[in-house]
Amino acid sequence: MPFPLFKKKKSINIRVSTLDADLEFTVSNQVKAQVVFDLICRTIGLRETWYFGLAFHDVKKRFTWIKLDKKLLNHAIPKPVNGDKLELKFLAKFYPESMEDELIQEVTRHLFFLQIQHLILSEDLYCPPEASVLLASFAVQAKYGDYDPEIHAPGFVEIQELLPKRVIDQFQMSETMWEEKITSWYTEHRGLTRDEAELEYLKIAQDLEMCGVSYFSIKNRKGTSLWLGINAVSVSVYEKENQLHPIVSFQWSELSDMLFNDNKFTIKQNPSSRSATLRRTQSTSAEESSPADMIDMNKNDFIFFTDEPGINKLILELCRGNHDLFMQRRKVDSMEIQQMKSQAQEEKARKQMERARLLREKDEREKILMEKEELERKLKEMQDESKAALDALSRSEETAELLAEKAKVAEEEAMLLKRKANHSEQEMQRVKTEFAKTQEANIQLQQKLQNYDLMTHQLREESRSKSSEADNLRDELRKAKQAQADAKEKLSQIANSSHTSTQESNGTTDMYTAGGPLMTSTPAPGTHTHNGSNSNSTQITSQHLSLIQSVTVAPLNTTANGSPPAYSSGNGGGATAPFTTAPPIDNGVNVTATPAIQGGQNYMQQLTQEIEKERVEYQAKSRHIEQQLAALKSEIEDLKVDEKMTTFDHLHTESSLKGGSKYSTLNKSQEATPQQRVQLYDGL
Structure with a gap:
């Protein structure tokens, strides 16, 4: 095969x-x-x-x-x-010292954003409640873009994906209340792109005490359990119950060598405190390291112990990487980094131009939409007006029909009124005739009154003549009485001088005195007749006067002016308060333009001005964020459940009350000399 x-x-x-x-x-x-x-x-x-x-x-x-x-x-x-x-x-x-200055690519910032957000939500990175809400608002801006109330209706976010569970459980607030707090800040981030929102998120997150720190459990020579924290600028030691505030810290520039043997790790310091190449060695056997173990006798050596030997390899690797980046940041940028920064600036300028173009297009589109809405509104108004006109026309036709019927009824009523007017005119003629007759009767009555007045005058003259006659009779009566009195006196004188008999003188006196009262008590015939005529004349006069009054009150005074007198109204023009117009407010703002950079200034001056401008803007933005965080903290403070506060919450609150921060605590942990810091660490 x-x-x-x-x-x-x-x-x-x-x-x-x-x-x-x-x-x-x-x-x-x-x-x-x-x-x-x-x-x-x-x-x-x-x-x-x-x-x-x-x-x-x-x-x-x-x-x-x-x-x-x-x-x-x-x-x-x-x-x-x-x-x-x-x-x-x-x-x-590894983490940079400054997220804004060192992270160049957008994809780099995005990966850091996702990782830090994951650490915060998983509660591996402590974040105070008020900062959690602010970071959540930037996360929403990065995910959804600008806030639109029509699109982002209540319930459009998941609170569990934005806030740590520890923060949600720590306050008596519903998801709706959390969403309102996040949305109130989300609306202020309008105009930020995803990259800008994520960068703002990172700038806030890098100020958290635990951000960028890798923690390892260690022990000092006394066996005290502590935390070792490795970050971009230093290696620090924390108490077991406090991972927020380091006790001592050593910058990478202060370290010269580090080595480990089994579970023992030794860091040597650079006495000159100058940056030197950090040596990293690993002792493989006690024989090889025994000569070097004399380092334990050096008081400046920072020595700690780990539970597992493998952890020392990871610590050494992280220390080496952070030290290399620390030293590299303090050197001139390499050609690759310079090229990346140049490309990033060009990309940023291009995006800004593209963003400006999109904003212009957006403004034009919004303007067109506003014009479209205005035209639609006008069209709707015209349609409504047309519909209203048609309705008015139909109502007018109905009204015309009603008016025609009313006109017909009015004509009939006019005929009736005309007949009534004729009847009234006839009645008026009759009344006028009767009035003329009444006037003639009044004239005759006036003549009779004149006759009565004449008769009354004559009777009054007769009464006056009778009164004068009565006065004459009274005078004659008075004279007669006077004569009688004289006669009585003479008789008494005669009686006193005469020597007649008492009986004769008494009889004569009785006869005389008997006749005297009779004469005085009997009135004269003429007097009785005069009194009767006077009484009759007075009675006639009273009757005549009552008749005259009745005639005078009769409705003959028809031509009298019955209109009430014209009342002159008082001048009611009271004094009015003078109307004083406020002087016009001058709203003009005199803006003094910042002088443009002169052509003779060099590149360094321009760069300095740009850096200073960015620094001022950053400080102003930082103050604004601090004010917002303080306001939110005061708003939700009353809803906090103290029983659910963690140790980190108490430590952060205590540090905030003292005015402490991540950087102030780090600087404080580096104030002493290296030997004093090692002694402080060994004494824990």
Whole structure:
């Protein structure tokens, strides 16, 4: 049987998860991990490959990074069963110091955005509640674009996909209330593209205390359990209960060498504190490392112990990678990075132009839509007016018919009124005739009144003459009485002088006195007649006066002016408050244009101004975000359930009250000298 000249190579199927999509490849079973890594980077268009790596979960569910210089199957990757594919993960292994300045490609920022969002939602990265809401609003902007109330109706987002479960459970708020808080900030992000929204997300997330830090459980020489944190700028030590605030930190520029032997890891510091090439060694035996173990006697050495020897390899690999990136960032950019930045700037300028064009088109489209809506509104108004006119016409026809019937009825009523008018005119003529007769009767009555007045005057004259006669009679009576009194006096004188007998004088006196009262008591005949005539004349006069009054009150005064007197109304023009018009407000704003950059200024001055402008804008935006976070925190503070607050929540709240932040705490942990920091660490 002939043997084949070439042996058929075996292949394996792999599935790579990138948090954005799942990629499937078929490669040789002898392929190196670097080949698979490069294949993935070319597929997704990634050029900033130094931040990323391949990882897997071993049979003990431990997260392990793949060494790219080794064959893929030489790692302890669980073998697929029943034709399943080999499962790998493509993740960010190292983090930059500044997301905005160092991440160049859009795809790089997108992968970091997805990974940090996943860490926050899975609660592997602590994020305070108010920052979680703000980050969720940028995530919604990146996913859905600008807010549109017609499209983004209530319930358009899943709160569980935006906020950590810890945050949701910590407050007595419904999903609707959370959505309202997120939407209120989401509306303020209008105009941000997906890349810009994700970059804002990363800029906020990088200020979180645990962002970009890889934690490992370690022990110091005393056996105290601590956390070792490795990040882009330093290696730090944390208390077991506090992964937010480091106790001591060592920048990569302060370290000169590191090595491990079994579960013991030693980091040597650079006494000159100058950046030097970091040596990484691994002691393979106690004999080889025993001369070097004299390093333990050096007080500046940072020594810790791990539970598993394999962890030291991962720590060494992360320290080496972060140190290389730390030193590379402080050197001049390579040609590749300069080319990438130039292409990114050109791409950014192109996108800005494209965005400006799209905004213009959008404005024009909105203008056209507004005009269309205006025309539709006018058309609808015209249709409504036409319909109203038709309705009015039909109503007018009905009204015309009703008016015709009313006109007919009015004509009949007019005929009746005309007949009534004729009858009224005849009646008026009759009344006028009667009125003329009444006037003649009034004239005759007036003549009779004049006659009565004349008779009354004559009677009054007669009464006055009779009164004068009565006065004369009274005078005569008075004179007679006076004469009688004189006679009595003379008789008394005679009686006193005479010496007649008492009997004769008494008789004479009785006769005389008997006749005297009779004369005085009997009235004169003329006087009685005069009194009777006077009484009669008075009675006639009263009758005449009553008759005159009755005639005067009779309805003869028909020509009197019955209109009421004209009342002159008082001048009601009261004093009115003077109307004072406010002086016009000058709304003009004098804008002084910033002087343009003179042609003689060089490129460095322009670059400095641009950097300063960006710094000012960033500071203003940061202050605005801080104010928003403080406002949201005060709004939801009353709804917090204190029993559900975690240790990280209490630590973050305590640090915030003291005015601490991620960078202030990191700087504080580096204030002491290296020897003092090592002594502080060993004393824990």
